[in-house]
Amino acid sequence: MFTIIFKIRNTIIFLSLLTIIAGYHAVSATETTDTAETDAQYIFVKNKDGELSKQQQQAFIKTGEQAIIKARHLMPKLLHGIKFTVNIVKHDLSVVNGVTGRADRPNEIEISISSTYPGGIEGAITEGLESTLLHELHHTVRGWTIYGNKYGAGIHIAAVNEGLADVFAKIYGKQPPHSYADTPDFDAWAKEILALPLDANYGEWMFKHPDGREAIGYRTGAWLIEQAMKNSGKDILNLSRLSVEEIYSLAGY
Numbered sequence: 001m002f003t004i005i006f007k008i009r010n011t012i013i014f015l016s017l018l019t020i021i022a023g024y025h026a027v028s029a030t031e032t033t034d035t036a037e038t039d040a041q042y043i044f045v046k047n048k049d050g051e052l053s054k055q056q057q058q059a060f061i062k063t064g065e066q067a068i069i070k071a072r073h074l075m076p077k078l079l080h081g082i083k084f085t086v087n088i089v090k091h092d093l094s095v096v097n098g099v100t101g102r103a104d105r106p107n108e109i110e111i112s113i114s115s116t117y118p119g120g121i122e123g124a125i126t127e128g129l130e131s132t133l134l135h136e137l138h139h140t141v142r143g144w145t146i147y148g149n150k151y152g153a154g155i156h157i158a159a160v161n162e163g164l165a166d167v168f169a170k171i172y173g174k175q176p177p178h179s180y181a182d183t184p185d186f187d188a189w190a191k192e193i194l195a196l197p198l199d200a201n202y203g204e205w206m207f208k209h210p211d212g213r214e215a216i217g218y219r220t221g222a223w224l225i226e227q228a229m230k231n232s233g234k235d236i237l238n239l240s241r242l243s244v245e246e247i248y249s250l251a252g253y
Contacts (some may be wrong), residue, residue, distance in 0.1 A: 033061060038068045039080045045087040050115055052086065057176045059125050060086060067133035068146075070172060074237060075141045082140070092116060096178045098124025100131040103139035104146045111136075131173035138165040142240060151244070154198045155205045155217050159190075160244045162206070163221025167229075168236050170222070180215055186223040189216055190253060227251040 033042045042061055044052050052060065072078045089112045092137060093100055098117030102110045111132065117124040143150030144161040151157050169177045181190075193216070196205065200227060204210060206217040228239055229249035 014176040027089050033057065038065055038066060038069055038072075038082075041081065041083040043083065043085045045085060046191060049088045049089055049090050051088060052113070052121065056121050056125065059084050059122065060129065063125060063129045067137065069234055071134055071137040071141075074172065075138070075240075077141050078137060079107045079140065081107060082137075083108050086172035087112055088115050088121070090114065090116050093124070093128075094118060095180060097128025097131070097175060101132045102146065103144065104138045105148060106140045106143075106145060109133075109136045109140070127175050130152050131169040131175055131177040134169040134173050135165040135177060138168045138240070142204075152198075155196050155200050155202065156193050156248070157244050158206060159193055159217040159220070159221035160203065160224060160247050162218050163223070163225040164236070164247075166218060166222040168240065169223045171236055178218075180219050182223075183219070188219040190251075192250075193217065193220060194253060224248070224251045224253075 033044070042057070042064065044057050044060075064068065068078070068082065085108070087110075091114065093112070093114040096118060098119065098121075099116045100112050104110060111129075113121055113124050113129070115121055117128075119127060139145060139161070142161060142164060144165070151161065166177055192204065206215065208214055209216055224247065225236070225239065228234070228247050231252060232239070232250045234242075234250070239250075242250075
């Protein structure tokens with residue numbers, strides 16, 4: 001569910017220490033599966049935290065194919081031949097239903113599945129995979145990717161782009177994308193975000209703030225998108241075609 005840009009790529013440290021290091025450290029084998037229906041490629045990584053069983057891989061591919069077909073119907077510009085790299089991690093991802101992701105390029109997505117999720121890997125695939133895939137597929141169409149990113153630096157930009165993907169996944173997915181609570185402070189948080197310098201710490205504002213707040217940018221971004229939809233009457237697909245500035249304006253900022 002997470003993307004990083006430009007100067008704030010230092011936050012790959014924050015996210016990727018959770019995903020890349022956990023996922024790729026001590027890789028001993030990979031298994032690749034190509035699919036005929038969507039031309040997608042699934043690379044299942046064996047690492048120090050384990051690997052998906054054949055049955056789990058099949059469940060992943062089934063969900064992946066369904067998510068791609070759904071996303072392409074809604075976003076015709078979605079590329080064909082998307083490559084998914086899938087690895088197991090052990091850290092707690094329960095707040096995002098056991099699955100997190102990162103859109104590296106328009107045709108490359110990394111997915112991490114927690115083996116410690118209360119429902120296990122199977123539970124994470126059932127409860128968290130589809131929404132994460134829809135979220136990351138939205139990023140690839142929007143151009144919010146690690147490499148070849150179409151946007152500049154700033155938490156205000158990250159909040160909107162993550163919010164768009166989050167609301168897209170919420171509307172079209174079968175399960176909610178996360179279990180973060182709503183708060184009456186979103187308006188104040190939005191104003192905080194807009195007042196930040198462009199080089200504000202990405203990890204603090206998008207993940208864990210020193211004052212204890214979590215996912216400020218993600219949660220505020222989703223709220224901003226819902227406000228823009230409410231005020232304008234535009235649906236998430238039409239809103240996703242607009243600039244960051246236009247979306248803030250529609251949201252009342």
